[in-house]
Amino acid sequence: MDQEPLLHIEGLQKSFSGTTALSDACLTVYPGEVHALMGQNGAGKSTLIKTLTGIYTGDGGKIEFCGQPINFRSPYEAQRGGISTIYQEINLVGLRSVAENVFLGQEPTRFSALNRSRMDKEAKTLLARVGIDVDPRLPLARLSTAAQQMVAIARALSFRSKLVIMDEPTSSLHDREVDTLFEVIDNLRQDGVSVIFTSHKLDELYRICDKVTILRDGRTVRTSPMADISRIELVATMLGKDPRQIEASGQTAFERPKAPKPGVEPLLDVRRVSSGGLCRDAALSLHAGEVVGVAGLLGSGRSELAAAVYGMSAIDSGDMELSGTPYKPRSARDALKKRISLTPEDRKVSGLVGPMSISENITLSILDRISTFGVIRKNREEKIVAEMIDSLGVKSSGPQQPVNELSGGNQQKVLLARSLVLEPKILILDEPTRGVDVGAKAEIQRMISSMVANNRDRGVIMISSEMEEIIEGSNRIMIMRDGETVAFLDASTVTNGQLMLYMASGDTGADVSKTGDIR
Known part of the structure; x- marks a missing residue:
């Protein structure tokens, strides 16, 4: 290529406490190029981005931007230098206005005072460039997640960025909002702005990325035009496998749990339950030794149903039974006493405590079991944590490593470990593989299957937006739409197309039972 690269990284190295995160990372991005950055969780993607943008200092190698060596000392310095990053968790200030967020740290002034009218006007121009028409004076928190994502992009443009890094930008977006985002990326590409795009959704990579x-x-280990690498090759390269091995062994597929025997009393029976505004008429049954997948579009009431079962939301109507006994939890503590555990959708906001260690996060929910007179028994704690780290394959420098230093997949395993140490009879998993790579996703799914296979007294409710995960990892699928249960499907016979039809319309002419039982 005759064109000079915008970004050239060669031989980048970075270690943490003796653990190597980057040993020979290379990346070259050209002007106006959308470049995918792929790898399993722990492969070094986040470390490379953080070293490039000044969060970390590299131990070796070189970084050139616009033909000049760079060594940014902070993300703000990187922004001023033409590189902006938009993270999966939107890093803006909800209580401040849209315009204030766009120009945060670089507010226009007049006679040493904030020039609010100019700021609002320029913010509106930048917002129009990314395809949203909102009042820039509104508090950011009043906008949808998708709109906030666009505000983050507008902020990047306010710095006249030549390179925009997007870290899992579509993880919280609807399909229509993804289309809008990709239109914005196309416009950036036409304006000569480059994009580094990370995503675990292969369809998106092949749709929007050039390399x-x-x-x-x-x-x-490989750089290639997207058109020259197949999906199997891409996944095989990430995993370090031969593509023929992947195809032959079905490495990317999940092992379906064995179906429970019919006629057995369910562990959990949910009948016509309403809770809050989004869950209005939900029915579900779960048997020992079974994984029930819960499918539905965003806003269908899936997470709200989970919150009702777990006691986080009050039940307005309907009833539930636990092993044949009436069950109406008033709090999560009630659910835990009944051996019901929940891993939440957002591991960083409502799941893990980032600065705390792996060990502390795993045992946070069982402090009463490992303490005597308020003093933690270290031997007991270390034994439980070591067993969990070994059984789930958590990769770290040790149990005392802060959990926020782990990759997304390993963070998810720690969150799963916290639920498993409770020895639950019912485990509710809300988006258990969200934001993890292909290899970790398959690994976590196999763990879920193994949990049920090795303990036939346990049942799992798995909420997921990934249709393949729902179909391949469940015995039965319960579908929600507009807060209601609209169908129960046999996961072994349903297709993606059928599942999408039920989720979208809820009307296939089927006779839908409001108990969802298999008796």
């Missing part, structure tokens, strides 16, 4: 760079174990 892909794949990292494995901190090293760049």
